[in-house]
Amino acid sequence: MKIQNPIISGFHPDPCICRVEDTYYLATSTFEWYPGVEILSSHDLAHWTIVSRPLIDKKHLNLRGIPDSAGIWAPALSYSDGKFWLVYTIAYQIDGNYKDVKNYLTTSSTINGEWSDPIFLNASGFDPSLFHDDDGKKYIINPRWDYRPLPSKTKFSGLVLQEYDLMDRKLISEPVLIHKGSAVGGTEGPHLMKKDGWYYILAAEGGTGRHHSISVSRSKNLFGPYELSPFSPLITAYHYPDNPLQKSGHGNLVQSPTGDWYLVHLCSRYYGSGQFSPLGRETALQEIVWEYGWPRLRHGSNEPQVTVQVPESSETETNGGGTTNNTYETFEKPTLGAEWITLRTPFEEKISLIENPGKLRIHGGDSLTSVFNQSLVARRWQSVNFLAETSLDFNPETYQQLAGLVCYYNTKCWIFLGVSRDEHSGRRVVSITTNDNGTITEPLRGLYGYLNDSEPVFLQMNVQNAKIRCLYGTDGRSFTPLGEWFDGQKLSDQHVSGWAYTGAVVGLTAIDFDTKNSYADFDYFQYKETQK
Known part of the structure; x- marks a missing residue:
């Protein structure tokens, strides 16, 4: 069936998706809004229901006094070893050169069950995600923030990788710089995945405005070096000013039970002559194909599409649009x-x-x-x-x-x-x-x-x-x-x-x-x- 983007309307930015058997789960950023991370589920990528608020009873989630648009950033949801893993940032101060953040991990055996007490990971940057390698090892990847006001210094100083130890429940290695991103700059929101022997990094780039995009890089070695996709950026609306899905970027890939691939990403819809977006950054979906070992949007360009083909649904509704709107x-x-x-x-x-x-x-x-x-x-x-x-x-x-x-x-x-x-x-x-x-x-x-x-x-x-x-x-x-x-x-x-x-x-x-x-x-x- 065909659905219309965005699949989740209203502000639901920085989506991260995973699939467990025939159910998709998706988490988005909530910033200063309590109770923090919301997880939605769907069986068909079109109809979404809130099924979990994993931080609602966590004592560390006291956002009193934080500035506007600080708080919960870019939750990364994954499933491995029979349980769900949620990594997220709490940003406490975001003005000027400094970003005072803490990154945490919590887990649960069921999506709507009891989530573990959060484990502090690091504070070197924001938007971390967890990668589960084939050998059972787990790694945290995040941008490293360089606060120093020096000439030629870039605040986004590259993506660093650290191993997470399951027994000690902490990061056990020094951060290793594995990728500096593309020339677009502002590399953040990274997600690591492995396919056919290649390690892939999908990362948001270009800031959160009109230049927003997603880059793709790959390597045969987890620690790099990573080469940039010849089709990069994977998605952007910057060159398509008339496209309804502006600011498209920040997302990750998921494979359906039938083997099809999809990208979830954020977008904004402009209204009026001033090109304002009161609905904020919403969640959209794109079809993905693999060419020469690289993911591409199915239609062959990097322009986001409003209409997307997804598997037939047993639901009575035929349009996307997220949670119940009334x-x-x-x-x-x-x-x-x-x-x-x-x-x-x-x-x-x-x-x-x-x-x-x-x-x-x-x-x-x-x-x-x-x-x-x-x-x-x-x-x-x-x-x-x-x-x-x-x-x-x-x-x-x-x-x-x-x-x-x-x-x-x-x-x-x-x-x-x-x-x-x-x-x-x-x-x-x-x-x-x-x-x-x-x-x-x-x-x-x-x-x-x-x-x-x-x-x-x-x-x-x-x-x-x-x-x-x-x-x-x-x-x-x-x-x-x-x-x-x-x-x-x-x-x-x-x-x-x-x-x-x-x-x-x-x-x-x-x-x-x-x-x-x-x-x-x-x-x-x-x-x-x-x-x-």
Whole structure:
């Protein structure tokens, strides 16, 4: 059957895939979003379901205080010796010359079972992966970061290899430089594989923007030297400005049970004249053939394809698109659905589903510009056309207590539709606050929507072609628009200043600048994709 890219929509970058019997498993980066690594599964490469969050109960996963787009980078998932192996980076500081990172390994005998306590590997660079050689030995490969501000020094100083000892559970050899990458530069996200007696390195190159690509090199010796493929780069969209799958790069290969080969890789879809990508970097799939011992895209060039042929599916749907795109959450279950994510710290530190059964209670936290204790739970935008809606019980005592709906990229860029209290009239109000690269504005200029204390509150964000309209109501049927349409395209890495590797989300939040004792009870949350 034919499917459309991306196969997983919404921000799911840096994909890494493996197969166990007839099931594919795929992990992607989550950055500052808790609970960290998500693993999705599929039987046909088209329909994906979240099946594991292996770091959710790990004590080391405290991301409080890390900057935007730090956190969990490039998880590498593999299967060998009857268990799953997950290697990943936690980036704590990423500005300037320095990258303060730690790399870890965790394992599990089943994908949704108990994962082992993480083992620290090294901190010499980021994006490590684990290679299982035919002789049973295992190796960690990662870029080595050179922080020194010296002339002619390149920050990406090459790929280094170290042996991992299963008994001692640590790296036992000094790092060996095995490959410096191609002339494109910025070699990162390496994956080692072996086929027909050759060792292959697939690596992301060219940075994370328009020049992004994947290079392929090979050697008969694990420690090199490695020669660059004559067909390199394996994939890039840089030379194809009209291709819908821009920024294509960073991925690895997998073989199907029938012997076919596929590449998973990240990509971004641009919207509007400004070429912004609010959905972030998504996961796509390409068909691979081998020519003269080198992998190539099946159609013969390195241009990513939107339509891909995959084995016939027994599923009822015929299009890719990843996890279930619509959500209607009534908060009657003891846990939130798998699509929910939160910022930097565990859910239980900010929400409760039992204090008021049937409602989601969010305790007032820090501002939406905080990197410490935000009380925000959200789900990814998976389309630029959707309706988000909620109803909440919230009785703020002061303008310093707020709760409501937010479309959010990071601490520097968001649009907040919230309930608070106006100290002049004494009434509850619905207002809008925006953050555009650190410039905070209140576009209603005091022309709020006014509410009686006894009235329920319904909030909507109507997103059409990435333009956002805020609405409110008191009966759940009729809604009053507030303000103008806002440009949701700005919720993208092209617009946000500084490091920006994620994508737009929509969610629920509560803020308390006063006592830190207030809370809001949300009755439901709906995310429904609409027609263009």
